[in-house]
Every structure is written in structure tokens, then in C-alpha cells.
Amino acid sequence: MVNTTGRTPLVAVVGATGTGKSELAVNIARKYNGEIINGDAMQLYEGLPIITNKMPEDERSGIPHHLLGCIGLNEETWTVGNFVSNALAKISEIRARGRLPILVGGTHYYTQSLLFHDALANKPQTEEPVKNADRPAILEEPTEVLLEKLREVDSVMADRWHPNDRRKIQRSLEIWLQTGRKASDIYEEQRTRREAPDQDTTPEGAEEASRLRMRTLVLWVGAQSDVLSKRLDARVDKMVTQGLLNEVNTLSDFYDGRIADGESIDTTRGIWVAIGYKEFLDYQAALRKGDSSPAQLNKLLALAIEKTKAGTRQYAKRQIRWIRIKLNNAIDTAGAKGSFFMLDGSDLPNWEQDVSEIGLKLVDAFLKEETLPDPSSLSPLAAEMLTASKPDTSARADLWSRKHCEVCNTTSVTESDWAVHINSKRHKKAMSSQRKRALNSTAQQPMPPAAQDIFEEQAKED
Incomplete structure (x- = not known):
């Protein structure tokens, strides 16, 4: 009831x-x-x-x-x-x-x-x-x-x-x-x-x-x-044709005006983290500078659009x-x-x-x-x-366990997050590069203790 x-x-x-x-x-x-x-x-x-x-x-x-x-x-x-x-x-x-x-x-x-x-x-x-x-x-x-x-x-x-x-x-x-x-x-x-x-x-x-x-x-x-991902990609393309770049310019002009007035802006929060703005900044900077070829500009624009699509898909997954x-x-x-x-x-x-x-x-x-x-x-x-994919452990203090991966400079706050990280492609790739550098290094500089522990743990799993 x-x-x-x-x-x-x-x-x-x-x-x-x-x-x-x-x-x-x-x-x-x-x-x-x-x-x-x-x-x-x-x-x-x-x-x-x-x-x-x-x-x-x-x-x-x-x-x-x-x-x-x-x-x-x-x-x-x-x-x-x-x-x-x-x-x-x-x-x-x-x-x-x-x-x-x-x-x-x-x-x-x-x-x-x-x-x-x-x-x-x-x-x-x-x-x-x-x-x-x-x-x-x-x-x-x-x-x-x-x-x-x-x-x-x-x-x-x-x-x-x-x-x-x-x-x-x-x-x-x-x-x-x-x-x-x-x-x-x-x-x-x-x-x-x-x-x-x-x-x-x-x-x-x-x-x-x-x-x-x-x-x-x-x-x-x-x-x-899979259907939603295709739909989101198409929506980003539509946003570009409807004038997304004009709004990027508007927001950038607003930023420039405030900076010119001596104000400081934290671009890591607020409207500045909106998907579809920050992804186009490199393209916009090159466009304003005026020394890039049409081919270079097209490449930057295509990259910005792809970043926006990827960011949108990731946001949908988080939701x-x-x-x-x-x-x-x-x-x-x-x-x-x-x-x-x-x-x-x-x-x-x-x-x-x-x-x-x-x-x-x-x-x-x-x-x-x-x-x-x-x-x-x-x-x-x-x-x-409608079946919960897993329990909500955010309020379970007994499951909190903060760990930091010095190899990837990533912090995990639960054991499950840590397990996901050390088994991720990104981490394994970083560990592989670390091993190669360690083997090829003539200076034989020691790894940080935490990184050495991760190195040995990963080696056992491999």
C-alpha cells in the first residue's frame, strides 16, 4: 500500500x-x-x-x-x-x-x-x-x-x-x-x-x-x-542545422564580455558544461583565429559534432x-x-x-x-x-571504500567501482604501457607504491 x-x-x-x-x-x-x-x-x-x-x-x-x-x-x-x-x-x-x-x-x-x-x-x-x-x-x-x-x-x-x-x-x-x-x-x-x-x-x-x-x-x-543512440545522433545533426553554432558564438561572446569586464568564470559548472557548447570550442577558436585551412576547419567541426554525439549518448546512459x-x-x-x-x-x-x-x-x-x-x-x-539493475548502495557507508589509481589518476569510491576500473580497457591499456616503460627504462626508476601494487595485482590476473 x-x-x-x-x-x-x-x-x-x-x-x-x-x-x-x-x-x-x-x-x-x-x-x-x-x-x-x-x-x-x-x-x-x-x-x-x-x-x-x-x-x-x-x-x-x-x-x-x-x-x-x-x-x-x-x-x-x-x-x-x-x-x-x-x-x-x-x-x-x-x-x-x-x-x-x-x-x-x-x-x-x-x-x-x-x-x-x-x-x-x-x-x-x-x-x-x-x-x-x-x-x-x-x-x-x-x-x-x-x-x-x-x-x-x-x-x-x-x-x-x-x-x-x-x-x-x-x-x-x-x-x-x-x-x-x-x-x-x-x-x-x-x-x-x-x-x-x-x-x-x-x-x-x-x-x-x-x-x-x-x-x-x-x-x-x-x-x-540501439534505437535511442541512433535517434540521439540524428538529433545532434539537426541541432547543428538549426543553428547550434550560433548559440555557441552567443555564449562565447557572453564569456568574452565578462572576462573583459574583469570577472572570473568557472567553466567547470553551470551553463558552461552544457553538452553542445564545450565540444565546439576548439573549432570556434580556429575559426576566429583565421589561419586554418578549410580542410582543417572541416576536420575540427566533424570532431566537435562527434564529441557532442558521444557526450549525449553517455548522458542518456547515466540518466x-x-x-x-x-x-x-x-x-x-x-x-x-x-x-x-x-x-x-x-x-x-x-x-x-x-x-x-x-x-x-x-x-x-x-x-x-x-x-x-x-x-x-x-x-x-x-x-x-522496471526491475532495478542493482541495489542503491549510495547510502551504505559500510560499502564505501575510497581507492586511487595512480597509473590512471582515477579515484573510485566503492569496491564495485574499483573492480570495474581495474578491469576496464582503459586501465589495462595504461598498465600495459606502464609495463613496457618499466621494462625499457634504463634508469630503473621505482614505481609509486600504490602503482606497484596495482601492477602486481594486474599481472596476476593476466
Whole structure:
């Protein structure tokens, strides 16, 4: 039985980029008097509709879209807390108008934090919008500063995250700033509660963590991986023909203007990491310099396009992995598997029938509080993908094990991550090169101890 707060409904549309989430959300809004809330971090930024993949105005059917293009290019991407506060405020406004709130977007850590009570904050989320200027200034500092501060207040979480994983480091520090409690302690409480046979002994308020905030229907728009990869490649080609390079120029001009004004910009975060911008910088630099031949420029352009396609495909895989592991397990823990459906959009010519029509029927039954079908019965792909690919171990402190590969300069934070790394093609290739250098070196310089251990371990496996 699903345990939710109140009976007011929310429809959430999730899925990888390029699957048609926005189209489905608009169709739902048109039929059921809805308004749409954007849940995509890059689409928070104003302008740049091609780079950020905003749905064109003429395809929105006049449906109001909220939290779309609402922050400037110079602003930091919203933290989870900022997004949740602003989204809850919009949900209240939409309901006050007697309309259905529909959340759609590919930033699934935003979605998951909105759907479930935030035990890591351990306090009620305000429904008053929160702007970036209202949060602690330290959260705007460079990642290394955040990590140093986190190490001071919660060394367990500082060791948990990869030193370059700004979002997770920032979130762990934000939890401490908001609550005065270590995120590592809260994670441990949650783990103990899940494993305790007597649920009556749980700490006050801890039960809220696994509960949905509101009665929610989650629709996952998916596609077979090979089909989706081809679709994403074609979409990048279309982005180029629609004017992607003009937006790259616009963003670069904005950057140059700020630098000329004496400002500093951290290009490792915010809009600057959007796929489809950074990949074209080498081409753009050569174009502006003016000393490259047409053949060289064409080569750089082709490389930039291929990098964008590869980055998009990798991003889609990460989105799917999040849904299958984190969101899937969270929904299961909440007892809400019966309200989590996957719609197979692999067959593009039949997308309306396979995705939109089925999705609308599910929404209709959900709003009427009728019995919903078995989610795994909708398609073979649904039966496969709605089973969590593995448990979510992100809150299992007992499984955290930080290791650093000096050969590849890569840090792993769990034993499973480490096993994947040392068995990867990249690592084996690096080890092979290391062996050759060691054998051919006349100086016989000793390897670093950690690298020597990896060398010997790999040699045994080979």
C-alpha cells in the first residue's frame, strides 16, 4: 500500500534525453487541464533553446511552462534544495488554479528529491521560492574549497565522494548547513531503520524519508538502447542545422564580455558544461583565429559534432542508470511500484500509440483513482527495465571504500567501482604501457607504491 501525504495528484514524466518526455507532458496537460514544471537543470537557463534542448514555443500548445529559462547565464545551477523549494511553490500555485501539476525533465536527482520527503534535510520544505542569492555563500565557492569545508564537518562524506563530483559534495555540505547534522549520520540512521525488524523504534521523522510527498504517477518514457543512440545522433545533426553554432558564438561572446569586464568564470559548472557548447570550442577558436585551412576547419567541426554525439549518448546512459537504480529502488521502498510505468517509445512512427495514448489512459485511471494495470505488462521492455539493475548502495557507508589509481589518476569510491576500473580497457591499456616503460627504462626508476601494487595485482590476473 502506497503511503503518501494527501490525495492531491502529481504526474512526473522521466526518461533519457531524446525520448519525447516533453511531448508526452504537453499531451497530458492539454487533456487534463495541466501546467508543466521543468525539472531539467540546463533548461533553467534563459535563452539558448538549442543547446539546452528546450521545447519550441510553437510546440507547447499554449500550455504554461514553469521554471523554464528563469535564471541568467551567469548564475550557478540550482542546488537540490533550491529546486525543491521553487517547484513546491509552483505546484501550490498550479493547484490553487484547479489545474494538474506535471513535472518533466531529465535531471533526475531534482525529480527524486521533489517526489520524496527529504530526510536529509530533516525539516519541512518551505513552499516559498528560494533564490540562489539566499543560500550560504560558501556553496558558490570552487569545488576544492567545498570539499575542504566538508572534510572539516563530515569527513566520512568527504571521503565518500569523488573530489571532482561538485554536486554531491555541495549537497552534503548543504545538508550540514541546513540542519547542523552530518549527512553520514543521517544515512546511517536510514540504513539502520531499513534493517531493523521493529519499525516502531525508528527515530522521529525518519519514516518520512521513504514516503512520497504526494500521490504521484511516474511515467518513464524509454526506448531500446540501439534505437535511442541512433535517434540521439540524428538529433545532434539537426541541432547543428538549426543553428547550434550560433548559440555557441552567443555564449562565447557572453564569456568574452565578462572576462573583459574583469570577472572570473568557472567553466567547470553551470551553463558552461552544457553538452553542445564545450565540444565546439576548439573549432570556434580556429575559426576566429583565421589561419586554418578549410580542410582543417572541416576536420575540427566533424570532431566537435562527434564529441557532442558521444557526450549525449553517455548522458542518456547515466540518466537511465539513475532511474533503474536510484529512482526504481526509492519507489520500491515507498511501496509505490504500482504507480511507476515505462512507456516503450522505440518505434518512432507508432510513438503516439505506444507512448502518448497509453500514457493518457494511465493518467485518466490515476486521476479517477481506479485500479492501474501491472506495470510490467505494458511491454517486454517495461518488464525488463522496471526491475532495478542493482541495489542503491549510495547510502551504505559500510560499502564505501575510497581507492586511487595512480597509473590512471582515477579515484573510485566503492569496491564495485574499483573492480570495474581495474578491469576496464582503459586501465589495462595504461598498465600495459606502464609495463613496457618499466621494462625499457634504463634508469630503473621505482614505481609509486600504490602503482606497484596495482601492477602486481594486474599481472596476476593476466
